[in-house]
Amino acid sequence: MSISQKAALPLIDKAKKETIAVFPGYREMINSVDVHLVSNTNSLKRRNEIAGMIGAAELNEPPCAHAETLIGKKKNAVVVYYQTIANETDFYHFLVHEFGHVISICANKAIYESVQNDIRNNVETERRAGSSIWSECVAEYIALDINRQEPAQITWAATDEMQHYLDLSVGNDHFDPYSLAFFLAMYYNDPTIESYLSRYPGAAIGLDKYDDDLLELMKDVINVIGEQFCKEKYWIIDEETLNKLGVCCENFWNYCELHSFSRKLSELVNYNDM
Numbered sequence: 001m002s003i004s005q006k007a008a009l010p011l012i013d014k015a016k017k018e019t020i021a022v023f024p025g026y027r028e029m030i031n032s033v034d035v036h037l038v039s040n041t042n043s044l045k046r047r048n049e050i051a052g053m054i055g056a057a058e059l060n061e062p063p064c065a066h067a068e069t070l071i072g073k074k075k076n077a078v079v080v081y082y083q084t085i086a087n088e089t090d091f092y093h094f095l096v097h098e099f100g101h102v103i104s105i106c107a108n109k110a111i112y113e114s115v116q117n118d119i120r121n122n123v124e125t126e127r128r129a130g131s132s133i134w135s136e137c138v139a140e141y142i143a144l145d146i147n148r149q150e151p152a153q154i155t156w157a158a159t160d161e162m163q164h165y166l167d168l169s170v171g172n173d174h175f176d177p178y179s180l181a182f183f184l185a186m187y188y189n190d191p192t193i194e195s196y197l198s199r200y201p202g203a204a205i206g207l208d209k210y211d212d213d214l215l216e217l218m219k220d221v222i223n224v225i226g227e228q229f230c231k232e233k234y235w236i237i238d239e240e241t242l243n244k245l246g247v248c249c250e251n252f253w254n255y256c257e258l259h260s261f262s263r264k265l266s267e268l269v270n271y272n273d274m
């Protein structure tokens, strides 16, 4: 089952209005974003036509996300692959998440461009590593701000989701900053998790099965992100904070590599014991 165009269209206006209500300073920016609903047939061709029209980068492979933000030289656009989305609630959430990208990218244009340059030139920098957490985390945090809901009565669904993100981010001996970003956005801005943590302040969602080293790494990243989200204009980040996040990311990468190495080593030792 996927959402129909007819059901999706009115949600675009609604999402724009509610985004502007929370971020009035970005009214013109949000109003000028073109939202394109792209079907599954020829999605890459259609996506690249839109990118070409606004002066954004083209892709060689079909996009794997439900939606994406295109930052163009002339305009910005959001492309929603609506046939990959199950229902109106998800559609709306993905859309405001993309508006979150538009706001955070445009508010940090100089940093965004330096990171894009690092990616193009294939250089590893702290700001590039930091941005691998930051860009998704802030977009999702903004989406949760816009789509503010009452805390749910049942917390296990939300805590399960967070554990799932954490398992994806470090559980497979490699580090996935994308999943960690969603974990962090929920940690700080999901109403259900917020009310759960206010009742059980020591609760470590999903962390109890990991070791102390991982807890230390998490504490570092939680502190940096937490300080940033305390700022009034939390979506505007400075390069120093982004670099600090980058160092946290690099520590996660090292942790996962070390784990993968020691697991392989112990497998080898066990093998030799047999």
Ligand SMILES: [Zn+2]
Residues within 6 Å of the ligand: 097, 101, 135, 136, 139
């Ligand atoms: Zn995103």
